[in-house]
Amino acid sequence: MASQRSPSRVAAPDFERPLVTVDVVIFTVLDEQLKVLLVRRPEAATDPFPGRLALPGGFVNVDLDASLADCALRKLGEKTGFSAPYLEQLGSWGSATRDPRGWCTTHVYFALVPPPADSEEMASAASEWIEVNAALRKRLAFDHAEILAAAVERLRGKVEYTSLPAFLLEEPFTLPQLQRTYEIVLGRPMDKSAFRKRMLDAQFLLEAGSIAGDAGRAAMGYRILDRERAAVFPRTFRSVESPASKE
Amino acid sequence: MASQRSPSRVAAPDFERPLVTVDVVIFTVLDEQLKVLLVRRPEAATDPFPGRLALPGGFVNVDLDASLADCALRKLGEKTGFSAPYLEQLGSWGSATRDPRGWCTTHVYFALVPPPADSEEMASAASEWIEVNAALRKRLAFDHAEILAAAVERLRGKVEYTSLPAFLLEEPFTLPQLQRTYEIVLGRPMDKSAFRKRMLDAQFLLEAGSIAGDAGRAAMGYRILDRERAAVFPRTFRSVESPASKE
DNA sequence: CGAATAGTGTCTGTGAGACAGTATCGC
DNA sequence: GCGATACTGTCTCACAGACACTATTCG
Numbered sequence: 001m002a003s004q005r006s007p008s009r010v011a012a013p014d015f016e017r018p019l020v021t022v023d024v025v026i027f028t029v030l031d032e033q034l035k036v037l038l039v040r041r042p043e044a045a046t047d048p049f050p051g052r053l054a055l056p057g058g059f060v061n062v063d064l065d066a067s068l069a070d071c072a073l074r075k076l077g078e079k080t081g082f083s084a085p086y087l088e089q090l091g092s093w094g095s096a097t098r099d100p101r102g103w104c105t106t107h108v109y110f111a112l113v114p115p116p117a118d119s120e121e122m123a124s125a126a127s128e129w130i131e132v133n134a135a136l137r138k139r140l141a142f143d144h145a146e147i148l149a150a151a152v153e154r155l156r157g158k159v160e161y162t163s164l165p166a167f168l169l170e171e172p173f174t175l176p177q178l179q180r181t182y183e184i185v186l187g188r189p190m191d192k193s194a195f196r197k198r199m200l201d202a203q204f205l206l207e208a209g210s211i212a213g214d215a216g217r218a219a220m221g222y223r224i225l226d227r228e229r230a231a232v233f234p235r236t237f238r239s240v241e242s243p244a245s246k247e
Numbered sequence: 248m249a250s251q252r253s254p255s256r257v258a259a260p261d262f263e264r265p266l267v268t269v270d271v272v273i274f275t276v277l278d279e280q281l282k283v284l285l286v287r288r289p290e291a292a293t294d295p296f297p298g299r300l301a302l303p304g305g306f307v308n309v310d311l312d313a314s315l316a317d318c319a320l321r322k323l324g325e326k327t328g329f330s331a332p333y334l335e336q337l338g339s340w341g342s343a344t345r346d347p348r349g350w351c352t353t354h355v356y357f358a359l360v361p362p363p364a365d366s367e368e369m370a371s372a373a374s375e376w377i378e379v380n381a382a383l384r385k386r387l388a389f390d391h392a393e394i395l396a397a398a399v400e401r402l403r404g405k406v407e408y409t410s411l412p413a414f415l416l417e418e419p420f421t422l423p424q425l426q427r428t429y430e431i432v433l434g435r436p437m438d439k440s441a442f443r444k445r446m447l448d449a450q451f452l453l454e455a456g457s458i459a460g461d462a463g464r465a466a467m468g469y470r471i472l473d474r475e476r477a478a479v480f481p482r483t484f485r486s487v488e489s490p491a492s493k494e
Numbered sequence: 495c496g497a498a499t500a501g502t503g504t505c506t507g508t509g510a511g512a513c514a515g516t517a518t519c520g521c
Numbered sequence: 522g523c524g525a526t527a528c529t530g531t532c533t534c535a536c537a538g539a540c541a542c543t544a545t546t547c548g
Contacts, residue, residue, distance in 0.1 A: 011293060016309045017264035020341075020352055022264060042462060060348045062263045066340035092339040092354045094307070095314035101259040101466075105267055106355070107339045164335040174529070193529075194511050196252070216526025217518040224384045235510080425499070441538050443501075463499025464545040482537080495548100502543070517528070518530090 005048065015066065019104040022071045023057030023144070024107035025090065025142040025151040026080065028129065029168045030115045034185050035129040036148065039080060048100045052226055057106065058126065072109040084227055086167035088189040090151055098143045106142075110151045112167035119230055159185050163204050163224075163231040172221030175199060204231035265341065266351040270304030270317045272337065272398040273327065275376065276415045277362045282376040282430050283395065284326060288388055289454075296388035297346045304353065324434045326374055333359040333414035333475060337398055337431065345390045355386040359414035364491065406432050410451050410471075410478040419455040419468030422446060440443070451478035 002213035026037040038053040056079045072087060087109055094105030116129075130138075132152055140148065158164050165181040166173070179195050199205060205222040212218040273284040285300040291417060303326045312318035319334060334356055341352030377385075379399055389396065405411050412428040413420070426442050452469040459465040467473075 013265060015307060017304050018267045018307055018309060019259060020265045020267060059260060060265055060350075060352075062265060062343070064526075066344075068339065068352065081365050089338050091336050092315065097313075103307075105307075105315065105352070107352070109339065122496085174527085191511055192419070192527090193513080194509095197510080212519075213526075215520070215524080217520095217528080219527055236294065371496055421500085438538055438540085439500090440502075440540080442538095444537080459546075460499070462497080462547065464501080464547095498545105498547085500543100500545075502541100504541085505539085506537105507539105508532105508535105508537090511532085513531090515530070516526105517526100519526080520526105521523085 011081060014162035019099065019102055019204045020060045021057055021104065021106045022060055022068060022075060023055040023106050023108045023147065024072050024079075025055055025110040026076065026085075026113060027132075027150060027151075027155060028113050028115050028180055029165075029184055030129055032180075032184060036151075037127055037130050038130050038135060038140070039079070039127040040153060053130075053135075053138055053139040055108075055144045060237065068107045069109070072107070076109075076111055079164065080113060082111075082113045086164070086227070086230070090147075093143060106147075108147055108151070110154065113166060114168060114170040117149055145148050154187060156188075158230070161219065161233045161235070163199075163202060163233075166204070167223050167227075167230070172211065174211055174213075174219035174221055176219060176221075182204075197231070198233060198234045202231045214215050261467075263350075263436055265306045266346060266349055267320060268304055268317060268351065268353045269307055269321050270353050270355050270394065271300055271322050271325065271326075272355065272357040272395060272403060273332075273360060274357070274398075274415065275360050275362050276412075276428055279427075279431060280378045283382050283398075284374055284377050285324070285377050285387070286374040287483070298454055299388040300377075300382075300389035302355075302391045304393045305359050305420055308412040311436060313317060315354045321359075323356075323358055327363065327437070329358075329360045333474070333477070335413070337394075337401060339468075340394060351455060353394075355394055355398070357401065359411060361415060361417040403433060405477070406482055408480045408482070410446075410449060410480075414474075414477070415453070418470045419458060421458055421460075421466035421468055423466060445480060 014087065014210055028037075033200065037056060039056045041047060041049050041052050041054050044051050057075055060068070060071050065074060069087070069089075076082060076085065076087070086113075090108040090110045092105060094103070094109045096103045098104055098106075132148075135150060136145065136152065139145070155164065165185055166178060168181050168185075169177060175196055182195070183189055197214065202223050206225050208221040208223045210218045211218060211221040275284075284303060286303045287294050288294060288299050288301050289298050307318050312317055312321060316334070316336075323329060323334070325333065335358075337355040337357045339352060339354045341350070343350045345351055345353075376456055379395075379405045379459070383392065383396060383399065386392070387437070400410065406429065412432055413425060414427050415432075416424060423439075425446065426437060426439065430436055434448055451472050453472050455468040455470045458468040
């Protein structure tokens with residue numbers, strides 16, 4: 001069909017084509033830590049970066065994938081069982097040198113998923129959940145360290161003014177759980193009262209019945225109203241970084 | 248593995264490769280309007296979308312371009328003479344159907360440039376500056392209407408909390424000029440006092456001597472401290488959209 | 495002098511954060 | 522009752538916007 005020399009009415013140019021891949025940065029919160037899913041590359045020496053940890057991803061399959069987002073969803077489904085996670089495009093990287101196999105581009109997506117029910121199940125498939133700061137210190141395949149850093153920065157940045165952490169929780173969840181998730185991602189404690197005011201004012205939560213914890217008063221459970229997009233808050237958390245030195 | 252082009256140790260897989268292109272959305276403010284640069288595609292029937300308006304762009308040249316950003320800068324240089332504009336990646340689009348020539352991806356960058364000294368000069372090269380709302384109503388080639396819409400949304404969104412509009416002006420510029428630029432991009436008037444406070448507090452401007460206008464008091468000229476990145480304000484402009492109906 | 499534009503001072507409402515108080519649960 | 526957790530009320534301070542004021546330039 002769209003082969004390089006197809007004699008259709010509109011001809012594709014005879015340029016050499018770069019490789020086209022898709023990678024997915026998959027975040028979750030597990031054991032009170034922000035973690036990212038990494039896979040170990042095959043040991044075969046014919047493979048680039050054998051044995052290294054890398055972001056899950058691979059080549060776009062022109063026959064299987066209708067679009068880039070489709071391809072990302074396929075990769076995500078292959079690695080995790082998740083069907084309706086939060087998926088957003090992070091950006092693309094491409095250069096002559098980032099892949100020893102040739103001029104290579106990657107379209108990077110970033111996904112937020114609730115913690116896997118059985119975290120061991122995945123380790124078997126040569127993939128592991130790794131705490132992000134530890135992951136950032138590792139030597140990853142390709143330029144994946146740079147990509148991961150960009151993803152973490154984007155996540156932390158957007159968490160300051162969006163409802164993104166809600167996608168890291170299994171529904172229904174409670175506001176204290178959600179606050180804990182914010183605190184884990186941002187690495188700083190937050191005020192309960194201000195937090196609740198902000199979440200409830202943003203109109204993105206749906207009440208879903210009371211949930212009893214291990215101890216103390218039961219809490220209201222919530223679901224996300226629109227799983228397609230995150231809510232955007234009118235202001236960022238903590239606009240001033242610290243009671244600054246005013247000379 | 249059998250690879251026809253790569254005799255190296257690591258072989259490239261034999262997948263069919265999508266087409267890889269780069270497009271650039273170039274914004275400027277001209278005649279008190281936000282405009283975007285569009286090019287008219289050749290009339291030849293062997294070309295997709297002959298005669299249609301499109302974003303400037305084209306295929307990645309594996310021999311000329313070291314990276315995607317390089318390619319974007321090359322396209323930008325070919326269309327405008329600008330050397331140091333603001334350039335940021337917008338995202339990537341790719342699917343089996345967006346280009347009649349086959350499975351095609353595009354990496355889209357968005358650039359902010361000062362108004363061209365001679366706006367006629369460019370029209371000669373089959374490219375024109377078109378007011379964005381008019382451009383959004385036109386039937387553009389490929390999925391460029393969708394891409395342009397995303398670019399305008401990103402621009403307007405970021406203008407609310409960043410110094411991006413400063414890159415739309417020739418240096419040095421004055422604060423009233425900068426305010427006017429904000430107002431043009433956002434389509435709404437802003438308060439002078441609040442605007443100045445915000446700009447000066449953000450510490451991204453460098454004083455560059457007084458500039459006399461056509462009438463009235465001369466104004467202080469400014470340059471951008473760091474042309475590589477935009478300043479981010481701690482708060483967004485007008486966090487509340489309107490004195491809302493409180494039930 | 496007045497017109498035009500640049501730049502500053504002052505007031506006020508809003509709202510986020512701090513923190514203390516109240517409510518509800520299991521035992 | 523008590524401990525533990527969920528939730529709410531109140532106070533305060535910062536700051537963005539509104540708007541009126543002063544400053545500088547030109548003719």
